[in-house]
Amino acid sequence: MQEIRIAVAGFGTVGQGVYKHLLQNRALLQQRLGIRFAVHGIAVRNLRRKRSVKVPRSLLTQDWKSLVEDPRVNIVVELFGGCGEARKLILAALRKGKSVVTANKALLAEHGEEIFEATARYRAKIYFEASVAGGVPIIKALREGLIVNRFQHIYGILNGTCNYILSKMSHGGVSFEDALKDAQKGGYAEANPAFDIDGIDAAHKVAILASLSNGFLMPFSKVYIEGIRSITPLDIQFAHQLGYEIKLLGIIRNENGLSARVHPVLIPRSHILAAVDGVYNAIVVRGDVVGDAMFYGRGAGADATASAVIADISEAGLDRLYSTEMRPLLGAKPAQTKIKSIDEVVSRYYLRLSVVDRPGVLAAIASVLARKKIGISSVIQPEGHEGKAVPLILMIHDAKYRDMRRALQGIMRLPSVRGRPMLLRVEDLS
Numbered sequence: 055m056q057e058i059r060i061a062v063a064g065f066g067t068v069g070q071g072v073y074k075h076l077l078q079n080r081a082l083l084q085q086r087l088g089i090r091f092a093v094h095g096i097a098v099r100n101l102r103r104k105r106s107v108k109v110p111r112s113l114l115t116q117d118w119k120s121l122v123e124d125p126r127v128n129i130v131v132e133l134f135g136g137c138g139e140a141r142k143l144i145l146a147a148l149r150k151g152k153s154v155v156t157a158n159k160a161l162l163a164e165h166g167e168e169i170f171e172a173t174a175r176y177r178a179k180i181y182f183e184a185s186v187a188g189g190v191p192i193i194k195a196l197r198e199g200l201i202v203n204r205f206q207h208i209y210g211i212l213n214g215t216c217n218y219i220l221s222k223m224s225h226g227g228v229s230f231e232d233a234l235k236d237a238q239k240g241g242y243a244e245a246n247p248a249f250d251i252d253g254i255d256a257a258h259k260v261a262i263l264a265s266l267s268n269g270f271l272m273p274f275s276k277v278y279i280e281g282i283r284s285i286t287p288l289d290i291q292f293a294h295q296l297g298y299e300i301k302l303l304g305i306i307r308n309e310n311g312l313s314a315r316v317h318p319v320l321i322p323r324s325h326i327l328a329a330v331d332g333v334y335n336a337i338v339v340r341g342d343v344v345g346d347a348m349f350y351g352r353g354a355g356a357d358a359t360a361s362a363v364i365a366d367i368s369e370a371g372l373d374r375l376y377s378t379e380m381r382p383l384l385g386a387k388p389a390q391t392k393i394k395s396i397d398e399v400v401s402r403y404y405l406r407l408s409v410v411d412r413p414g415v416l417a418a419i420a421s422v423l424a425r426k427k428i429g430i431s432s433v434i435q436p437e438g439h440e441g442k443a444v445p446l447i448l449m450i451h452d453a454k455y456r457d458m459r460r461a462l463q464g465i466m467r468l469p470s471v472r473g474r475p476m477l478l479r480v481e482d483l484s
């Protein structure tokens with residue numbers, strides 16, 4: 055039986071999960087693939103750190119360079135994360151013709167061009183199933199199972215930490231801070247949780263999905279990003295009253311141009327994505343041939359991510375065994391697609407204002423909106439006391455963001471409008 059030797063770089067939550075399951079299901083992999091995988095070495099930053107899996111001391115090294123360049127190593131699994139050492143390590147491995155397996159969405163989204171150029175130059179291969187939605191095989195689905203489709207839209211709950219926080223706020227009345235602490239305890243949040251709650255982690259995943267589904271490298275700088283820090287329990291309560299749930303979605307839409315964005319959205323409570331709770335990820339894809347397809351599962355955590363990493367190790371092993379050439383990642387010729395700026399994107403809106411309850415306030419707000427030809431579809435104003443500040447919720451018909459943004463600037467100049475407004479997009483997902 056063919057033996058394939060693996061170097062693992064990074065031995066945190068995911069690295070330990072990969073090691074554990076490679077050993078635990080070794081016989082199954084041998085039976086299914088005809089390959090015996092052997093871990094040749096594990097590069098770590100700290101040799102003494104306590105770990106939850108037992109590993110022979112002789113496998114650990116702090117010298118990733120020698121490990122990665124060792125001629126006996128066939129596959130390098132990069133789990134350092136980030137764009138510093140990880141970038142150098144992947145380039146070094148590709149230069150030596152090794153196959154690289156990575157979960158590093160930040161690196162692929164922000165340095166994809168350099169990495170993919172290196173794969174072509176050195177005729178080396180890279181696999182990155184675990185970079186998007188953890189254990190959910192969405193990369194293989196887009197590149198293989200759905201290859202014949204043009205994608206009209208992809209909607210995804212792509213960040214488990216944000217989904218956990220919003221679910222807790224929606225169902226448990228838990229504060230944003232407490233829900234975040236819980237998610238961190240569960241090992242789902244990024245080392246820097248700002249990456250999660252400010253939408254950056256989801257945006258890295260959107261850049262990868264947008265690239266694969268549209269045949270060109272989506273520049274990360276063109277992904278519009280808003281996070282969930284400013285969502286309040288009051289907004290969740292009003293969203294429920296109106297029949298919606300608030301979710302952080304990654305959205306890729308082809309409609310007179312491509313828009314790729316991450317922001318909180320009100321979605322109907324009856325939609326299947328509204329029922330996706332906790333750390334789970336879900337992705338709804340609409341293809342012109344398949345119609346609608348949905349993928350659901352654990353988007354983070356040691357075991358789910360290990361499942362995706364080991365799927366890539368297996369594919370890399372088979373590719374080496376059968377000397378398969380790497381097929382073009384994005385097709386031979388990049389498609390020419392116009393990328394829309396967020397200002398051009400049309401949607402409905404939820405607008406929460408704090409206004410002084412006095413005659414003429416609503417009329418003044420409606421007239422600012424009307425000047426931009428923006429219509430109001432419904433209004434909620436809890437009964438208050440005349441002359442006191444009250445929340446005013448407006449549901450707004452389809453409008454370009456540029457018009458909505460400018461109208462909001464006008465509204466905020468009205469003397470009866472106080473405090474910070476909350477503007478959220480509304481998607482019916484149909």
Ligand code: HSE
Nearest residue numbers: 213214215243244354
């Ligand atoms: N921090 C990410 C999440 C995990 O919460 O979904 C992996 O990307």
